[in-house]
Amino acid sequence: MLREVPALEAVGLVKNYRQRRGSPGGRSIVAVDDVTLQLESGRTLALVGESGSGKSTIARLLCHLELPTGGSILLDGHAMPARIRRAQRRQVQLVFQDPFASLNPAHSIGYHVGRSLLIHGHCQRRAELPAAVAGILEQVNLSPGEDFLGKLPHELSGGQRQRAAIAAALAVGPTVLLADEPVSMLDVSIRAEILTLLRRLTTEQDLALLYITHDIASARYFADSIAVLYKGRIVERGPAADVVDTPSHPYTRLLVAAAPRGGAGHPEPLPQRRRLALAAGGARCAFADRCPHAVDLCIRQRPPEVPVGDGRFAACWRQADNP
């Protein structure tokens, strides 16, 4: 259920990267541009965008792997300080895309999960560790958990590895889980299982989940709400079903039109690509150079986020003009 204070909230988050390190005159790239989002306990927010849109940067900012250039991150309503405490770091955990790279090949599954427990003081006695780890492995359907304690990552299939990575994140005892493309490296037939597992954990443990993906169909299926990211800006957000079924931002509409239909009827034709030669960044709509409906205003001024229905917002001048 909705709580007064979101478990994790980003307000006006900005991240710039200097293009050439060390050179004072180097241009900077705006990877995340004034992003505001809320993660609520027991609910899933999908962050949808193409590669380079800043999805992963947002995840890294939210779990304090990187410091934002501007804006603030509130954990349970309190601003996170630049020097974060272990107790705060514990609350936000990240699951990476590639379970082949996120587990150390030299260490057993029991070690990976056990470390999380020990470091964060969830298991005081070494003797109790195996049982505690096995318990967590069973939460992610690696059962019997005892059998997996001594296994090395290479002995597991991709799906099992991703479940082990989720177990290591859970062992810390987070309130917020950030899953960065958790299934895109996995075979199609095991994706549903991992997504269903994440959904079950979200409700059972009242976790707030950020599901980062490029696949808007899975976001619609899996998340409660969707935020669509384009060039570091959120162009549309709202309840998942509404955003996908009746997209209001031209970019969301393009994403939905381009999604495979799985043989059900003919895919909608894509609008002709239009390329306006515009200078990068600046005060304009990020999508203006590709938008089939762009008007003069879109190039001159950045669109505000305007309400377009029940809990939905879009950053589009056309929506601002015709409410």
Next chain:
Amino acid sequence: MTPDGLPAPATEARPATEPGPVLEIRDLWVSYNSPAGEVPVVRGVSLTLGRGQLVGLAGESGCGKSTLAHAAARLLPASGHVTSGQVLYWPLASEAVGEPADVLQLTGEQLRQFRWRSLAMVFQSAMNSLNPVLPVGAQITDAIRAHDRTVSRKACRERGAELLDLVGVGAGRLRSYPHELSGGMRQRTMLAMALALNPEIVIMDEPTTALDVVVQREILDEIRALQRRLGFAVLFITHDLSLLLDLADRVAIMYGGLLMEEAPVTALVGEPAHPYTSALLHSFPTVDRQERLVSIGGSPPAASSYPSGCPFHPRCPRALDTCRTKMPAPAVRRAAGSVCSVACWNPMPAAQAVGAVQEGEPGAS
């Protein structure tokens, strides 16, 4: 029977709506040498690519789909070899289908002529397939002149410009280096190069996997449009069944080195006969199909450890005792009025095989 003893092409036997074959893979077995011994990766696959058709080959990692395609193009790495089977190519000789040639028997010069001129490939990673230190125009010229020295450089440039226009990159990019092109443009350039010599067959191995959704859709639309216009046949390999269903005429599903099911898209979606196909179709959501997903327990087997019998049996809800011991043979059936094949001892009830229908039998159900 043809003079060289090969069985007659199935052209006459097929329903009128089905085009004659341009490439026919017959009972192909491919193995890799490994320290642990010989590992069969493709185990008796038969697949026909009709002239001008787009056939999708879908499967999960390690199912042998790429190995099958590479074997058909004679591009296997040194550790891989065909242990038995045929790959028949029917060239179009002056408006009539000529004699089939077994691609696996081609030697030196014949093979060089076959590749690119008859069969071209588009690979997943354009950055690894294009030469980073040559402009793309020069690479197209190279490809053309490698096959015909008599073509002038000027003619090659003109052809290059024409090709780049054709795939939507624009002739202005002839002098561009690969790094100056976006991911989508590089993949289009790869497509242009594949089409340089007007091949009859283009094998595409995950050509859009690394691209964003919108760019992927644009390239798929382009492939379809070009294919309709120029009439080449495509074998499109991907792990992503959802996009094949919008794109292909027929879809073949591989698992554990076997061809599990092969059918036109409508039949495959409407009445999947193989439990694996059926599960696969319910394992991903689409933007308008949001029914409950079915997860398939377990994971796909590695080639080194294919289970005995039907490779899918450990994950199959319909597995019988036979499935554990005997490898299923592909059986021909009819669904939605067309010829399909399925390799399963206990196919889905809606699509029980309609007796032993011979492929050539006239009159669809």
